[in-house]
Amino acid sequence: MQLKDSQQLHMQGSGSMEEKHERASVILRDAFMKNGGFFIKTGQLIASLDVIVPAIYRKNFEMMCHDCKESSYEDVKYTIEHQLKMPIEKIFSQFEQKPVKSASIGQVHKAILKENNQPVAVKVMHKWLLEQSPGDVKLIKKFIDIGEYFFPEFQFQWFGEEVEKNLYQELDFQREVQNGEKARQNLKGVKGITIPKNFTQYCSRSIIVMEWLNGIPIMDIQQLKSSGLDLKKISTEISTAFNKMIHIDGFCHADPHQGNFLVRFNEKNETEVIILDHGLYVTLSEKTKVDYSRLWQGILTQDPILMKKAATDLGVQEDQFQLLVSMVTSRKYSDVIDKELDMKKRLDSPSDVEHRQELSKFGVLYSQQICDILNKLNREMLLLFKTKEFLRTIDNKLGLPINSFQITVILTYIQFLQN
Numbered sequence: 001m002q003l004k005d006s007q008q009l010h011m012q013g014s015g016s017m018e019e020k021h022e023r024a025s026v027i028l029r030d031a032f033m034k035n036g037g038f039f040i041k042t043g044q045l046i047a048s049l050d051v052i053v054p055a056i057y058r059k060n061f062e063m064m065c066h067d068c069k070e071s072s073y074e075d076v077k078y079t080i081e082h083q084l085k086m087p088i089e090k091i092f093s094q095f096e097q098k099p100v101k102s103a104s105i106g107q108v109h110k111a112i113l114k115e116n117n118q119p120v121a122v123k124v125m126h127k128w129l130l131e132q133s134p135g136d137v138k139l140i141k142k143f144i145d146i147g148e149y150f151f152p153e154f155q156f157q158w159f160g161e162e163v164e165k166n167l168y169q170e171l172d173f174q175r176e177v178q179n180g181e182k183a184r185q186n187l188k189g190v191k192g193i194t195i196p197k198n199f200t201q202y203c204s205r206s207i208i209v210m211e212w213l214n215g216i217p218i219m220d221i222q223q224l225k226s227s228g229l230d231l232k233k234i235s236t237e238i239s240t241a242f243n244k245m246i247h248i249d250g251f252c253h254a255d256p257h258q259g260n261f262l263v264r265f266n267e268k269n270e271t272e273v274i275i276l277d278h279g280l281y282v283t284l285s286e287k288t289k290v291d292y293s294r295l296w297q298g299i300l301t302q303d304p305i306l307m308k309k310a311a312t313d314l315g316v317q318e319d320q321f322q323l324l325v326s327m328v329t330s331r332k333y334s335d336v337i338d339k340e341l342d343m344k345k346r347l348d349s350p351s352d353v354e355h356r357q358e359l360s361k362f363g364v365l366y367s368q369q370i371c372d373i374l375n376k377l378n379r380e381m382l383l384l385f386k387t388k389e390f391l392r393t394i395d396n397k398l399g400l401p402i403n404s405f406q407i408t409v410i411l412t413y414i415q416f417l418q419n
Contacts, residue, residue, distance in 0.1 A: 018056070025060040032064065038129070038136035040064050040104035041170070042163055044257070045386065068104050073097040075127040076109065083204040090114065091202060095122070101259070105129065105170050105279065110212060113199070119212035120199065123173065130171060130206075137164045157375065162382050166254075170279040173208045179253075180210075180278035186249045192237035192272050215262025215274045219397055229263055232401040233271040239404040241275070242391055243411040246384065247293045248418075250284035254383040256390045258397070282383040288314070290419055292384065293412045299325060299347070300409050302337050315376045323369055324377075327385065330392065343405050 032039035043064035046057055076097075080088050088095060092111040099107040106125040113120055141160040148157075169175060177198045184195045194213070202209035216223050224231065238261070245252035253260075255277060262274040284292070291313040298306030311321035322333040329336055335346055374382065395404060 021056050025057045028057075029060045029064070032061075035136070036069055036104075038104070038132065038167055039140075040068055041167065042140060044104065045163065045166075064104075068102045070099055070102040070107055071124070071126045071128075076107070076124045079124050079127050079206055080122075083207050084202060092120075092122075093117070103259070103277075106173075106206075111209075113202075113209070118199075120209050121196070121212045123208040123210070125171070125173060125206040137167065140164075159374075162379065166280055166383070169281075172205055173279070174203065174205055176277075176279040177203050177208060179281045182251060183245070183253065183275070183278060183281070186245065186251060187241055190237070190241050190244060192233060192270065193241045193275065194266070194272055195275050195278070213262065213264070213274050215264040217258070218261035218263055218273075218394060219258045221397065221399075224263060227265075229265070230271045231398050234263055234273060235395055235398050235401050235404065236407070237271070237273045238391065238394065239407045240411075241273075242387070243407050246284070246387075247289065247296075247408075247411045247415045250286065250289040252282050252284070252384070252387060253278065253280075254282040254387050255280040256387055256394075258390075258394060261394070280383070282380055282387070284380050285378075288378050288380050290415070291378075292381065293415045295325075295328065296408055297412050297416070299329060299336055300343065300405060300412070302339065304337065314381060315378050316373050317376075320369065320373055323366060324373055327370065327373065328388070330389070344400075347405050348400060 029043065032043040043061045047061035047064060076099075077088055080091070084091065091114060093114040094112040096110045099109050100121075101108045106123050106129075109122045109124065111120050111122050112118065137160075140163060144157060144160045177200060180195050180198060184197075187193050187195070196210040196213050199209045199211075216227060216229070218224075218234070221231075224234070242252065242256065253275065256275075260276045262276065264272055264274065266272040291310050294306060295310035295314065298304070298308075298310055307325055308318060308321045311324045312318055314324070316324050325336055326333050329347055331347060335341065338346055
């Protein structure tokens, strides 16, 4: 995207704020898709930020969650042989040249290890990404500077800072291996959750070799039902795992989009969720973990005093706590404290079009105040917004089979007892 595109958008920006956002979102989407790589990752982040980002951006950027270009087999072969210092034929007896999945950071190939005939998934980083990313980060920051020049009331420096920090986490696959191992230990007591094991002798900064696990994509609801998998158990297992990661462990998978979950029957014929892609985790300080849990306790018990105290402890002003509650829950504050509604109706993400449109207008109306809050919040909180929205999307797709907020009540109470 060139500077003249931004100038043209500004000069021709007649019409309502919604119309301006429509034009801006299309220009940004096309530019991000053209540049690929890091820009795709940035677009995916934007698409996940409900309330924080106007709905039209999320709608137009959603395609970036699915459409990612592939690296050639030649580049994949070069990366493997260069990193592992041996011919690919000495490692794998079979290697499918066509990837089974391609994402913004890398792609996955199915293979068989030569040493033990073990089917494995081989995740290989796009060869050009390490070279291109530093320049991409600078360019994204320049876009933000340009945006703030034309629209000084909107402060998005927090976005550039977070994107840069998170990108460099994901560009180190050895960190991803470590994250996966730590999460497996943390979740070993949670029934119905599994994380693929890694073959660390074949892992490097740009390669992960892990066990191949078959499963049904979590968004394929028809196949889940026809296979006899229990949607209630799926929802319960995911909610329990992520509430534990956030409120107990303080170490949480921060990229739980729909492509990172598979579901299967395990060897005991029980419903089991496979969690993939452990490149991005958020580590909460003890204080942030406690304050965030208190905020949810206030929300769940409809206690404004507790909500306000937790919000100010997290870094926002007292007069902003209601807006923070709306950002965390994706509901209007008046819904959150409505005594006539039960917990599930108060806090479930609204699914009907009218309420979603109302929520989008709310985000546009308070966009300046939202940006102000995001600049003040503890940085660990930003990834939690994205994590919560991804999980809401999955729960809605599953048909909201359980009251997941009851699980949040239990885990935040356990966290309270521990402290």
